[in-house]
Amino acid sequence: MVRQSYQELEIFDRLRHLPFVKHLKYTRIQEGRESGYDGKLVITTPHGRFQLLVEEKRSYLSRSTVSHMLAWLSHLRTNQKQGIILLARHIPRQAAEALINARVNFVDDAGNVHLELGDAYNWTAIGIPSQEPVSQRRSASPAQLQLLFQFVTHTESVNWSVRRLEPAAGISKSKAAQARRQMITEGLLARAGRRYQLGPTSLLADRLILGYAQVLRPKLTLGTFRAAEKTAESFLSRLREEVPPGVRYSLTGGPAADLLQHFYRGTEVTLFLKPSTRAIAHQLRLLPDREGPITILSAFGDLVFWEEREGHMLAPPWLIYAELLNSKDPRALEAADEFRAKFLA
Numbered sequence: 414m415v416r417q418s419y420q421e422l423e424i425f426d427r428l429r430h431l432p433f434v435k436h437l438k439y440t441r442i443q444e445g446r447e448s449g450y451d452g453k454l455v456i457t458t459p460h461g462r463f464q465l466l467v468e469e470k471r472s473y474l475s476r477s478t479v480s481h482m483l484a485w486l487s488h489l490r491t492n493q494k495q496g497i498i499l500l501a502r503h504i505p506r507q508a509a510e511a512l513i514n515a516r517v518n519f520v521d522d523a524g525n526v527h528l529e530l531g532d533a534y535n536w537t538a539i540g541i542p543s544q545e546p547v548s549q550r551r552s553a554s555p556a557q558l559q560l561l562f563q564f565v566t567h568t569e570s571v572n573w574s575v576r577r578l579e580p581a582a583g584i585s586k587s588k589a590a591q592a593r594r595q596m597i598t599e600g601l602l603a604r605a606g607r608r609y610q611l612g613p614t615s616l617l618a619d620r621l622i623l624g625y626a627q628v629l630r631p632k633l634t635l636g637t638f639r640a641a642e643k644t645a646e647s648f649l650s651r652l653r654e655e656v657p658p659g660v661r662y663s664l665t666g667g668p669a670a671d672l673l674q675h676f677y678r679g680t681e682v683t684l685f686l687k688p689s690t691r692a693i694a695h696q697l698r699l700l701p702d703r704e705g706p707i708t709i710l711s712a713f714g715d716l717v718f719w720e721e722r723e724g725h726m727l728a729p730p731w732l733i734y735a736e737l738l739n740s741k742d743p744r745a746l747e748a749a750d751e752f753r754a755k756f757l758a
Contacts, residue, residue: 424500427520433458433534439467451615454498460533465498465518470619474501474508477626477738478619483515484738484750496530503543513537555632556588557595558624563716564602565617566729571602571609583714625735633710635689638699640707645682648707653724657696661687663717665710665728666736667745670752672722673733677748680706683736685728687712730756 425437436457442450452467468482486497498518504525512519513527520526523541528534553561563582564571570578575586575593582589593609596602601612601620611617640648649668656662664672667679686693689711691701699707712718719729727733734757737749 424520424522427524427526428456428528431526431528431536433460433536435459441467450497451500456528456530458530458534460530463496463530465496468497468499470499470501474504475623475626476507476511477735478623479508479511480738480746480749481618481622483511483517484746484753486515486517487750498528504539506540509539513539553620553624553628554588554592555629556582556584557592558621558629559584559713559716560589560592561596561601561617561621561624562729562731563714564611565621565731566716566719568611571611581715583712583716621731622735622738625732626739630710630736630739633685633689633713635686635691635694635709635711636701637703637705638694638707638709639702639705640697640699645678645680645706648682649725652697655697657693659688660693660696661712661718661726663712663719663726663728665717665733666740667742667748668725669727669733670737670748672725672727673730674748674752674755676751677737677744679740679742679745679748681708681740681742682706683708683710685710685712685717 425439428434429437434456438455439452441452450466451469454465454467456463456465468486470478470482482499496518498520499512501519501521503523504512504519504521509519509525509527516529518528520528523544525539525541527537527539559582560578563578567581570581573581575589578584578589579586584592593602597604597609600616602609603612642648642651645668649664652662663669663685664682665685666681666683667677668682670676671678684707686709689709694701694709699709717728717732718726720727728736730752734749734752737745737752740746
């Protein structure tokens with residue numbers, strides 16, 4: 414599927430109407446994005462020309478996708494000294510404020526704009542609602558997301574039979590076939606002769622991060638709990654030694670990132686559990702607590718049991734990364750940036 418150009422969508426008219434903008438020139442980078450961005454925008458003003466690197470986002474922006482993008486921008490800015498502008502379908506007020514604080518320019522289809530060009534110009538208009546009703550926005554299904562996490566973890570599995578995908582991703586054969594067809598339609602998968610290959614990384618990342626936060630994680634969450642131990646380290650030490658027979662778990666988020674990278678641990682513990690029931694949680698001596706630091710997610714398929722480190726089974730890197738971005742701890746967002754650079758580059 415060919416993505417529509419922003420020039421065709423006339424999003425740049427939002428910028429052309431600003432009183433200090435005399436001319437715009439957008440040069441788009443070819444698909445593949447070895448450069449790390451989508452294009453370059455040159456803005457001519459009475460005070461001269463300003464060049465901005467462009468990031469395009471056609472998915473809707475949630476807190477987690479904004480965190481993901483800011484982590485990417487932080488990495489990009491270490492290599493590029495130019496300003497950055499985000500082109501989006503719609504930027505909600507909360508996301509807009511986060512972008513402004515991070516000094517990221519943006520413009521969307523609805524007319525929300527933030528453009529800061531050196532010390533010469535600063536124009537901001539936010540809070541404009543989306544032109545498209547929420548009811549019309551399509552989101553990925555849990556089955557599609559589970560299959561997509563399978564594909565990015567084991568790229569060769571894009572060509573597996575649906576019979577083999579069933580236990581791997583934890584979905585039925587019919588849903589696997591349907592989800593794969595939908596991915597082709599949406600450009601997440603591409604045909605290469607008789608085989609398949611993954612689509613652009615930027616498109617995959619958008620779908621995974623947004624889908625995990627809005628669709629998959631809420632579906633998988635059994636609840637939040639509190640252990641008798643005062644620290645996450647003490648609980649994890651006991652968990653490693655006292656897993657009941659027939660029970661499997663895998664760590665994700667901060668604890669998993671710590672075991673892989675030793676950069677960030679945090680106070681929260683999120684784990685996939687199989688079987689995922691409150692009876693098993695009780696066996697693990699966990700008490701339900703709305704504000705508890707331990708979150709149990711239902712394990713879906715063999716995918717979530719990726720690799721063992723220091724006696725703990727871990728979820729695969731893309732699930733760890735998505736969970737880091739879901740955290741409210743600012744340090745987790747910094748850790749997500751470091752984690753992606755090392756494991757998902």
